[in-house]
Amino acid sequence: MSFDPYEALGVEKTASEAEIKKAYRKIARECHPDLNPDDPAAEARFKTANAAYELLKDPEMRARYDRGEIDATGQERAQPFYRDFAEQPGNPYRGGARSGAYAFGEEDDMSDIFAEFLRARGQGGGPFASGFGRGAREVHARGADRHYTLKVPFLDATRGTRTQITLPEGGRLEVTIPEGAADGQTLRLRGKGGAGLGEGPPGDAYVTLEVEPHPIFRREGDDIHVTLPIAIDEAVLGGKVRTPTIDGPVNLSIPKGASSGRVLRLRGRGAKRRGGKDRGDQLVELSIVAPPEIDAELEAFMQRWREEHAHDPREGMPT
Structure with missing residues (x-):
């Protein structure tokens, strides 16, 4: 895949390291696949920006790209070494092919032909391995x-x-x-x-x-998200509930009267931040789950509670 890393990040070729980093972070926040699970275009832009940033954040790689030595994926570009050899004194093919020699038409890719020659020299084999006239020189690439x-x-x-x-x-x-x-x-x-x-x-x-x-965890930036099922009594009475984290289970304090959808934060339990020592957080969303079977005692209790403590959680919603 060929692309311009500067265009991929939306910066000028004279952009500073800080400007390149800022541009990449902006695209990562907007287009990360975890935040756009059903948007292949956003995922493609994120991956292209990531590849561009990996190239441009390295001063050596950026300089080599700017000089045309490598492409945007880091692959070596064909170097015109053949011109040096083609014009050397003593080269029997200088100025054109001779009878009995390899004849190259105008449509032939000279860079590919001489690249093959150079590979032969570098591996110590091939018809030109011993040299290419008296003016030949060693090739290192x-x-x-x-x-x-x-x-x-x-x-x-x-x-x-x-x-x-x-x-x-x-x-x-x-x-x-x-x-x-x-x-x-x-x-x-x-x-x-x-x-x-x-x-x-x-x-x-x-x-x-x-x-x-992962079946339980999902990542957004450096934060880890998880949905935690809790029983009715845990929601009403509160208490300590065993909660999974990426480092293993911990006891999470559930406040009294917790509702489904409430989010509790475990600080420092997320993913390690790139380039730093601190970590993101784990965000735990509570989900109240009724028991699989409602026995007579629970049904009678809830009936009495409904009659004596009427409560409408939908009050104020438009009808």
Whole structure:
């Protein structure tokens, strides 16, 4: 996918790091998939902005992109090394192909042909491995970047973990998932991409995370949301109720007279904030659940209560 990272974030090419960060955060707040579960366009914009931010927030990567060395995905652009070789003294093909040599038409992609030549030199093989005339020089180039997608369980993303990716060509790539990792976040593994040419350094690996949904928890920004069922007596009388969190269950104090829809906050029980040490909160929405069976005693009590303590929770609503 080719795109302009500056356009993706809506900033100028002269934008400062702070302006780039501010623009990315604005798009993340507006278009995060957790906040727009049924909007594929918002999700696509979020992922494009995330990829753009991962590139531009790194000064080295941004500079390489601005110089045209890599594209917006971090992939190496074809470099015109062939021009240097084509014009070297001693090159038997200088100025055009000769009889018996490789003949290149005007429609041939010279960069691809000479890129293949360079790969042969870098691997020590091919018909030109021993040199290309007396003026030949050693070629060293950075390896290509590799891009992967990794599905991560919800709790592994919020708690952090170590895992592996099985590579298409065989072997495994170790990946450290940081605590508080978010859906769509891209991790950069330096030096884990393709091998370089000659003495050139290897490329990098970019791993984009796809956080799987959880049956109980959902994430909005750095806050964790959960709906907690409570019994009628717990709602009326209050008390301590065992409540799940991403770190394990805790006892939550339910106030007397709690109603369905009321939200209680557990501070510091959310996901770790990116780039910081503090965490978001867990927001617990109460949901009153009636018992599966209403026995005679409860029915008689509620009947007396209704007669003696009439209460209309819908009073004031338009009819």
